[in-house]
Amino acid sequence: MRNSTKLMILAAIAIVFILLYGFYDIKGGFDYAFPKRMLRVTAMIITGIAIAYSTVVFQTITHNRILTPSVMGLDSMYQVVQTLIYFFAGSMSVWVLNKYLNFGAAIFAMVVFALILYRFLFRADKHPIYFLLLIGMIIGTLLGSFVTFLQVLIDPVEYLSLQSRLFATFTNVKTELLFISIGILALAFLYGYLIMGQLDVMSLGRENAINLGINYDGMVMRILILSSVLIATSTALVGPITFFGLIVANLSYQFLVTFKHSTHILGASLISIIALVGGNFLVEHIFELRTTLSVIINFIGGIYFIYLLLKESRAAG
Amino acid sequence: MIEIKGLTKRFGKKPVVEDVTVTIEPGTITSFIGPNGAGKSTLLSMVSRLLEADTGEVLLDQNNVKKWKSSDFAKRVSILKQANYLNVRLTVRELVSFGRYPYSKGRLSAEDEKFVDQAIDYMNLADMENKYLDELSGGQKQRAFIAMVIAQDTDYILLDEPLNNLDMKHSVQIMKILRKLVDELGKTVVIVLHDINFASVYSDRIVALKNGRLMKNGPTREIINSDVLREIYDMDIPIQEQNGCRICVYFNSHI
Numbered sequence: 001m002r003n004s005t006k007l008m009i010l011a012a013i014a015i016v017f018i019l020l021y022g023f024y025d026i027k028g029g030f031d032y033a034f035p036k037r038m039l040r041v042t043a044m045i046i047t048g049i050a051i052a053y054s055t056v057v058f059q060t061i062t063h064n065r066i067l068t069p070s071v072m073g074l075d076s077m078y079q080v081v082q083t084l085i086y087f088f089a090g091s092m093s094v095w096v097l098n099k100y101l102n103f104g105a106a107i108f109a110m111v112v113f114a115l116i117l118y119r120f121l122f123r124a125d126k127h128p129i130y131f132l133l134l135i136g137m138i139i140g141t142l143l144g145s146f147v148t149f150l151q152v153l154i155d156p157v158e159y160l161s162l163q164s165r166l167f168a169t170f171t172n173v174k175t176e177l178l179f180i181s182i183g184i185l186a187l188a189f190l191y192g193y194l195i196m197g198q199l200d201v202m203s204l205g206r207e208n209a210i211n212l213g214i215n216y217d218g219m220v221m222r223i224l225i226l227s228s229v230l231i232a233t234s235t236a237l238v239g240p241i242t243f244f245g246l247i248v249a250n251l252s253y254q255f256l257v258t259f260k261h262s263t264h265i266l267g268a269s270l271i272s273i274i275a276l277v278g279g280n281f282l283v284e285h286i287f288e289l290r291t292t293l294s295v296i297i298n299f300i301g302g303i304y305f306i307y308l309l310l311k312e313s314r315a316a317g
Numbered sequence: 318m319i320e321i322k323g324l325t326k327r328f329g330k331k332p333v334v335e336d337v338t339v340t341i342e343p344g345t346i347t348s349f350i351g352p353n354g355a356g357k358s359t360l361l362s363m364v365s366r367l368l369e370a371d372t373g374e375v376l377l378d379q380n381n382v383k384k385w386k387s388s389d390f391a392k393r394v395s396i397l398k399q400a401n402y403l404n405v406r407l408t409v410r411e412l413v414s415f416g417r418y419p420y421s422k423g424r425l426s427a428e429d430e431k432f433v434d435q436a437i438d439y440m441n442l443a444d445m446e447n448k449y450l451d452e453l454s455g456g457q458k459q460r461a462f463i464a465m466v467i468a469q470d471t472d473y474i475l476l477d478e479p480l481n482n483l484d485m486k487h488s489v490q491i492m493k494i495l496r497k498l499v500d501e502l503g504k505t506v507v508i509v510l511h512d513i514n515f516a517s518v519y520s521d522r523i524v525a526l527k528n529g530r531l532m533k534n535g536p537t538r539e540i541i542n543s544d545v546l547r548e549i550y551d552m553d554i555p556i557q558e559q560n561g562c563r564i565c566v567y568f569n570s571h572i
């Protein structure tokens with residue numbers, strides 16, 4: 001089967017799930033329920049694309065298929081920033097009330113964090129993947145404990161307000177950020193269109209890429225920023241889903257055999273949409289589960305993650 | 318013209334390349350020789366801007382390599398590193414097509430395809446152009462990488478031990494192709510070689526490095542001589558003339 005055919009099939013499945021999610025069992029409450037559902041679906045699509053896109057480009061510049069921005073603790077950084085803001089400025093400060101300022105601060109911190117991470121872990125030497133993974137887990141735990149520590153000290157009323165911001169989920173989407181997210185995604189795609197060819201060359205490694213005329217270090221910087229902005233967007237909308245990027249990127253690598261980033265970004269995005277919209281549809285309407293999709297995704301993702309690790313270690317050993 | 322001026326590189330405190338000054342003569346094959354760890358790869362990396370020098374400079378047509386626009390430089394100078402490992406799965410043809418990136422920016426024109434075909438032909442890879450690299454032997458893979466650099470069609474081609482993994486037949490074939498690129502198309506080749514007989518027979522000039530320093534730099538005839546080679550390699554290497562070629566007999570069991 002050709003890749004374009006496979007992409008068409010993925011797109012068709014995605015559309016079916018979107019329609020199902022929008023119209024299934026809607027009956028009397030159309031005017032009330034339909035707009036609400038559409039808002040959620042939009043959030044899922046944006047999140048799915050943002051995570052898929054950021055994971056694929058992040059894995060290209062770090063030359064691996066296991067580490068993702070989330071696994072390296074990038075989305076924990078979002079929580080750190082929010083907690084710090086509540087701790088030092090409080091819920092009535094401009095840093096909270098102005099959603100753009102708030103979002104901007106989070107993006108800024110995440111970009112800085114990603115650049116530092118890259119500078120020390122990925123740039124100079126080739127560390128074994130287990131080492132990087134360990135560092136990622138340590139950073140994640142450290143940031144998590146730090147957040148918990150600050151939250152204990154915060155005034156209980158403030159804490160409730162902070163919690164509602166941090167525990168965004170698919171059923172509790174931060175709709176006020178939807179428009180700015182769409183804008184960010186549109187810009188990210190515009191930029192992506194310009195650099196697709198360079199990304200393909202960069203996957204040949206630093207030296208081959210420089211030989212072929214890529215300004216490698218500059219590009220890495222820009223892609224890290226792109227990746228962080230996308231993760232910030234998805235985390236702000238629906239909260240962290242640690243292993244999701246890992247699953248969709250690797251499924252795309254397996255399903256679509258090509259070196260082309262345009263194909264993989266599209267493929268991983270469609271797989272994301274299918275998983276999120278389809279998953280939420282099943283969870284909400286068919287199984288009527290009380291658990292959230294994020295929990296299920298992280299459970300399946302965690303298992304898949306271990307599987308990939310074992311596969312990697314067997315290939316290496 | 319490529320001019321290397323007072324180039325120094327340290328890793329930690331240890332100088333790996335120290336104050337090396339060499340001019341690469343256009344339209345020649347220049348072989349870089351010297352023992353392992355002499356700094357040949359490091360030097361080539363600095364010339365091709367993969368690595369930044371601590372002091373000194375490299376000039377391409379009187380302009381510092383660092384000042385060149387990366388995409389323009391890639392049309393003038395290409396490098397093939399000693400070890401090539403890819404994270405992505407590519408066919409031979411896909412890899413060679415990447416060599417056209419400086420011109421095509423990812424969209425191959427008919428002319429680009431022509432260069433790709435030619436490079437694949439040169440390296441005798443036509444019958445396996447649609448095979449994946451991980452299905453090939455080490456030597457076949459090496460030839461695919463060389464084909465990529467040839468497709469890049471630069472004036473200067475830098476090759477770091479390209480004969481690694483290659484059998485005699487293909488080694489000779491590649492040296493002949495390089496000669497053709499130089500003699501017929503006016504290219505300039507800089508090549509790191511371990512077998513000094515290949516350097517002796519196929520190159521116009523030889524640059525010898527040792528402990529990061531430039532030991533010798535001159536026409537092949539001047540370097541391939543027992544006294545000079547003893548300085549470089551610390552061993553006695555008798556030389557025999559055959560059909561006008563000087564062959565170093567460094568594997569004689571009687572010495």
Ligand SMILES: Nc1ncnc2c1ncn2[C@@H]1O[C@H](COP(=O)(O)OP(=O)(O)O)[C@@H](O)[C@H]1O
Nearest residue numbers: 328329333351352353354355356357358359360
């Ligand atoms: N990235 C590096 N870090 C530290 N030392 C290095 C690095 N690259 C090369 N070296 C050292 O520099 C010396 C010269 O290496 P190299 O240029 O590869 O030599 P050659 O190619 O002549 O065999 C060696 O001693 C090597 O160990």
Ligand SMILES: [Mg+2]
Nearest residue numbers: 357358399477
């Ligand atoms: Mg070397």
